[in-house]
Amino acid sequence: MSFKSELIEKQNSMNAIIMDFLPKEGTYQKSILESMNYSVSVGGKRIRPILMNETYRMFGGKDSIVNPFLAAIEMIHSYSLVHDDLPAMDNDDFRRGQLTTHKKYGEALGILAGDALLNYAFELMSKACLENQESILSSVKAMHFLSEKAGIYGMIGGQVVDIESENKEISLEQLIFIHEHKTSALLEAAMVVGAILAGANTEEIEKISKIGKKIGLAFQIQDDILDVTSSTKVLGKPVNSDEKNNKSTYIKFLGMDQSKEQVEILSKEAINELIDLNGDSEFLIKIIQYLINRKK
Numbered sequence: 625m626s627f628k629s630e631l632i633e634k635q636n637s638m639n640a641i642i643m644d645f646l647p648k649e650g651t652y653q654k655s656i657l658e659s660m661n662y663s664v665s666v667g668g669k670r671i672r673p674i675l676m677n678e679t680y681r682m683f684g685g686k687d688s689i690v691n692p693f694l695a696a697i698e699m700i701h702s703y704s705l706v707h708d709d710l711p712a713m714d715n716d717d718f719r720r721g722q723l724t725t726h727k728k729y730g731e732a733l734g735i736l737a738g739d740a741l742l743n744y745a746f747e748l749m750s751k752a753c754l755e756n757q758e759s760i761l762s763s764v765k766a767m768h769f770l771s772e773k774a775g776i777y778g779m780i781g782g783q784v785v786d787i788e789s790e791n792k793e794i795s796l797e798q799l800i801f802i803h804e805h806k807t808s809a810l811l812e813a814a815m816v817v818g819a820i821l822a823g824a825n826t827e828e829i830e831k832i833s834k835i836g837k838k839i840g841l842a843f844q845i846q847d848d849i850l851d852v853t854s855s856t857k858v859l860g861k862p863v864n865s866d867e868k869n870n871k872s873t874y875i876k877f878l879g880m881d882q883s884k885e886q887v888e889i890l891s892k893e894a895i896n897e898l899i900d901l902n903g904d905s906e907f908l909i910k911i912i913q914y915l916i917n918r919k920k
C-alpha cells in the first residue's frame with residue numbers, strides 16, 4: 625500500500641474514534657455540542673493521535689485503552705486552534721479553508737467551544753482511568769504528562785511568550801522556547817502518552833520524549849518555512865499574511881537554507897533514535913518524512 629493510502633486509512637480510523645468520543649447528548653445546550661463538533665471535524669491532519677497510536681503500537685500496545693486519549697489529544701489541539709483564531713489572538717476568519725468557529729457561531733460560542741473541548745478531553749481521560757483499574761497508574765501518568773504539556777509548562781506557556789514577543793526583538797533562545805512549548809510540547813506528549821500507556825520503561829519514555837521534542841521542533845520550523853514559501857490564498861487571504869510578519873521565525877534568525885538544514889538534521893536524528901529503540905517504527909518514520917516534506 626502506498627504511504628498516501630496508508631495515511632488516509634489511519635486518518636479515517638482516527639476520525640472514527642474522535643467522532644465516537646465527541647459528546648452527543650444534550651437538550652438546551654445543543655449549540656455547544658454542535659460548535660465543538662464543527663471545530664474538531666472540519667479537516668485536520670490528525671498528526672497527534674496518529675503519533676500517539678503508532679508509538680503505542682510500537683511498544684506493544686494492542687487494545688483500545690489508548691482510544692479516549694487519542695480523542696482527547698485531538699480535542700486539546702482543536703481547542704488551541706479555536707482559541708488561537710479568536711479576535712483577541714490571531715483574529716482569523718478561516719482555518720483549513722472553512723470559517724473559524726467564532727466566525728460561524730459567534731465569539732461567545734467560540735470561547736466556550738474551546739473551553740468545552742479542553743474540559744471534555746479531561747472528562748474522557750479521567751473516565752478512562754476510572755474504567756481501567758488494571759492500568760490506572762499508567763493512565764493517570766499519561767493524563768498528567770499530557771496536562772503538563774498542554775499547560776503553562778507546555779503549549780499555553782509557549783503561546784503566552786509568543787503573543788508577548790510580537791513586534792519585539794527576541795533572542796534565538798526565546799524563539800526556541802516558544803517553538804518547544806507552543807508546538808513541540810503537544811507532539812512530544814502524543815508520543816510519550818502512547819509509550820506510557822503501552823507500558824514502556826522509564827528509559828524508553830525518556831528516549832521517546834527526546835525524539836518527540838525533535839519532531840516537534842522540525843515540524844514548527846517546517847511550518848515557518850511553509851509560511852514563507854506558500855503563496856496560496858485561502859479564500860482570498862494570503863497564507864503568509866501581514867499579521868504573521870510581526871512574529872519572529874526561524875527563517876528570520878537563520879535564513880531559509882539553514883532552517884531547511886535544521887529540519888533535516890532534527891528529523892534524521894529523530895529517525896535514527898527511533899530505529900535504535902528496536903520496535904516497529906516503520907510508519908512513524910514515514911510520518912516524520914511526510915511532516916518535513918509536507919506542503920501545508
Ligand code: GRG
Nearest residue numbers: 668669670671704705707708779780783807847
Ligand atoms: C490558544 C493556548 C493556545 C494555544 C495556541 C496551536 C497554537 C497554540 C496556535 C496555532 C498557531 C500555530 C501555527 C501553531 C503552531 C502549531 C501548528 C503548526 C499547529 C497546526 O497544527 P497542524 O498542522 O494542524 O497539525 P491541523 O489543521 O492539521 O490539525
